[in-house]
Amino acid sequence: MPFLWNAWYVAALACEVNSNRPLARTLLGEAVVLYRDQAGQAVALSDRCPHRFAPLHRGRIHQGELECPYHGLRFDGSGHCVHNPHGDGRIPPAAHVRSFPLQERYGMVWIWMGEPQHAAQTDLLPFEYLNPEHNVTASGYLRTRAHYQLSADNLLDLSHFQFLHPATLGSEQMSAGACTFFEQGETVWSRRIMHNEKLQDFVANAFGVAPGSNADRRLDVQWNAPGLLTIEVGVTPSGMPPEFGRMSLSGHFLTPETDRSTHYFFAFGLPKAMGEAAGALVEYAVQGLMEPFKNEDLPMLEAQQKALGDSDFWSAQPVSLAMDGAALRSRRIMERKIAEEQRASGMRQTTTVIDSTAIMH
Numbered sequence: 001m002p003f004l005w006n007a008w009y010v011a012a013l014a015c016e017v018n019s020n021r022p023l024a025r026t027l028l029g030e031a032v033v034l035y036r037d038q039a040g041q042a043v044a045l046s047d048r049c050p051h052r053f054a055p056l057h058r059g060r061i062h063q064g065e066l067e068c069p070y071h072g073l074r075f076d077g078s079g080h081c082v083h084n085p086h087g088d089g090r091i092p093p094a095a096h097v098r099s100f101p102l103q104e105r106y107g108m109v110w111i112w113m114g115e116p117q118h119a120a121q122t123d124l125l126p127f128e129y130l131n132p133e134h135n136v137t138a139s140g141y142l143r144t145r146a147h148y149q150l151s152a153d154n155l156l157d158l159s160h161f162q163f164l165h166p167a168t169l170g171s172e173q174m175s176a177g178a179c180t181f182f183e184q185g186e187t188v189w190s191r192r193i194m195h196n197e198k199l200q201d202f203v204a205n206a207f208g209v210a211p212g213s214n215a216d217r218r219l220d221v222q223w224n225a226p227g228l229l230t231i232e233v234g235v236t237p238s239g240m241p242p243e244f245g246r247m248s249l250s251g252h253f254l255t256p257e258t259d260r261s262t263h264y265f266f267a268f269g270l271p272k273a274m275g276e277a278a279g280a281l282v283e284y285a286v287q288g289l290m291e292p293f294k295n296e297d298l299p300m301l302e303a304q305q306k307a308l309g310d311s312d313f314w315s316a317q318p319v320s321l322a323m324d325g326a327a328l329r330s331r332r333i334m335e336r337k338i339a340e341e342q343r344a345s346g347m348r349q350t351t352t353v354i355d356s357t358a359i360m361h
């Protein structure tokens with residue numbers, strides 16, 4: 001399946017990008033190098049020197065410019081070669097690399113891999129609970145050797161906890177919970193509500209419920225293209241009104257590395273107004289979730305991808321169950337958006353050809 005190019009993707013956690021060491025990352029199949037210039041501004045360039053194709057990430061950052069490790073050409077943040085240490089120092093006009101539009105929001109560096117002229121016109125979706133001005137946040141990263149849509153399926157699927165996460169996130173009572181899905185514009189929702197659940201200790205502690213006691217839990221997953229999800233969890237001791245409960249919001253951002261691997265970024269945010277407890281709680285949530293994500297979801301996703309091999313998801317003829325409603329909706333939206341983008345880009349190419357023919361005559 002091809003990618004959706006004209007969209008904002010998370011390229012890196014903000015803390016991964018610095019001015020000392022270039023960061024190499026493959027995004028949508030393209031080799032990209034990220035670093036910070038002298039002003040601390042994040043920069044993303046194509047990770048291939050135009051001279052003899054050396055990977056630029058192996059070079060060094062010199063006064064905010066990236067120096068090729070092979071013969072020392074230097075590139076600025078816009079991708080232009082600004083220094084040639086050889087001969088008369090003349091810079092060939094073709095000595096530049098592609099630079100990608102970036103923005104730094106919500107503790108992440110977001111990249112635009114598509115046509116750059118569309119980047120400024122496309123707003124990033126709001127994830128205000130991760131806005132560091134008002135919130136304390138903590139984040140995590142995992143690389144999964146599986147197609148990003150398998151990861152989106154996994155996050156939208158609230159039916160696997162009981163089986164894949166029996167001792168961490170799941171409970172015996174989950175499959176009895178009421179499941180609903182709905183679609184609003186291009187947003188898909190997956191919701192599950194459980195009553196009288198015996199939560200695992202990690203979840204009970206995170207939500208301030210006495211371990212071993214019964215609780216009501218609400219899970220709400222919101223998906224937007226290309227793979228940007230918010231998970232809201234509300235937990236209330238059974239029989240108590242909702243104001244006695246606690247809720248959490250977390251962001252889950254999927255960026256295709258290739259068509260068989262995914263960068264998975266996730267983050268929790270809590271209002272600074274909560275004081276010191278907020279920092280401890282978001283750290284606890286990230287550390288606590290890293291375990292089941294890494295030891296339970298990740299091996300399953302990678303095993304699914306292995307089982308699929310070279311087959312496309314649909315050509316493998318998957319059986320669908322009632323609880324797949326949200327994942328199927330998100331897949332359909334992605335397929336529609338990718339097809340629209342391909343049609344539009346085909347039309348633009350045709351127009352260019354017609355124009356150049358006209359000029360030749």
Ligand code: FES
Pocket residue numbers: 049050051052053054068069070071072073
């Ligand atoms: S390969 Fe980069 S300067 Fe030669």
Ligand SMILES: [Fe+2]
Pocket residue numbers: 154160161164165297
């Ligand atoms: Fe899971």
